Amino acid sequence: MFLSNLVTFLNNIVISITLAVTASALLLPNQATDPPHKFKQISSTQTPSSKSVDTSIEGKDGIATYRFINSNAGTTCILLRTDAVVEVKFKLHNLEEQADSFIPEKALVDGMCNREDNSYMRLSWTGYSLVISFAKTPGGELWYIDNVELTVSPDLPQLKGIKFHGNAIKLYHKTMLIPTPVGKSYSCEELDIDLETDRENRAPADLRGSLLLRALQLQPFMYKSEQFESAIECGQNLSETKQVDVYEQKY
Template sequence: MYKETLVGYLQCLVICSIVSYASSLTLANQVTSKPRHTKYSSSTAIPGSGSLVTPANQPVTPAPTDVSYYRVRDSKGITCILLKTDALIEVNFKSHIGEEQGDTYIPEKATVEGSCTDEDEATMRILWPGYSLQFDFAKTPGGERWYIENVVMIVSTDIPFYHNIRSHGNVIRLYHDKMLLPTPVGKSYGCEETIITLLPNIDDTPPEDLRGTVYLRKLQLQSFMYKGKSFGPIFDCNSAKRFRDETAPIAVGSTLAIAVLGTVTGYGIFRYLKIKKVQYNNME
């Protein structure tokens, strides 16, 4: 009896050790696991101002612990853009003391502005102390899909962490101007984590090695919503990836087929004209 109890105890100890070790591993495709240690000011942007507000000397509030909702409403109060995410912002740059990185979370009660009066274009702007993050949405020419056309982030150098780059102006601007998240109209884009890289415009004379990263974790996003205040069916990011992966071979195959068809057709016309010319000369 004693031996059986000892064996059972040892088996349990081995299993617990294996589980503990496995849970400590970080997989390559795992969601960013940076802990929520960032603090932000409890002050908010002035609604409707469209400008950045310098963080005030007020008690700090811990960042939200779960996803937050941000929505833009049209003139009738109907939700037309809806975003759900747990978002982390990082800004990297080089100063006189070396490589630096500032980070923050988009607070739960950030000010949201935007416009969705146009059927084919829409804008969402999220403001919180010292930051502004703007998403510009558009539709594909046929109107079958919506996508993010531009992303613009503005960061105030009045934030103490960015005082080392204040010589470059009162704010720094970062952009992403390539198509993002193409999604069928009427559906919402969903992904466990979407990463957007932002870069400066060289004309802005930015600080050296300036770049930004937006981590949209537990993301669900939909624009051009006019039928309800909740998300439509999810278009999973894995489906979007498969769509891109399948589109490339189809495009290459179609191009090759057209090239081969053009070559064969051209050769056929050449042969026809040559034979006709020979027959004509023989007749003479």
């Protein structure tokens, strides 16, 4: 009797295990699984909208392309390709200090290009904003950089020691740079732009900065092409500089 009951008990265990395995096999195909990881793809194609459209595109070796699009025409109006870094230099406890920041490849791009003779591009990233303004000479033969303005948040950890009276640190370059024929781009392996404070900002006397542009190619006032036109290399525009002097004397 005991042996018969033991056999019956073991048979029931085997049947229960079989049913559990079968149910699990039926449920597995319907269970949710983690989706595969996907890499974000960056496209250079932009859809024109009622507002200005902007984009930045990752490149190789830290070189990025920043594009600002005129929404009225749906075409690129300012195109910048470079590997750039901004430097802020100051004194702390009588020692020279320096805070550097690379302009990220995914910096936010905006600007203005709805005027015939003036435009600008602004690149923004955490704690920083860089505005590069462009203008044309009288007659419209040449374009040039009219102003560079770097705005830096004093709340950045590396700048905590600066005694600054104001909401932000501002550095400028207000003299003409790289006069280039309209319809041409400008290129240079390395361009260093010194930045200084404005007296009105009541900044410390030893505060200064620089904008370093490596592998630079730049073109504002674009109308039809989505790519750079043929480039004027740095060092080749001495004659244009003289021509600008003539314009300034004339006007």
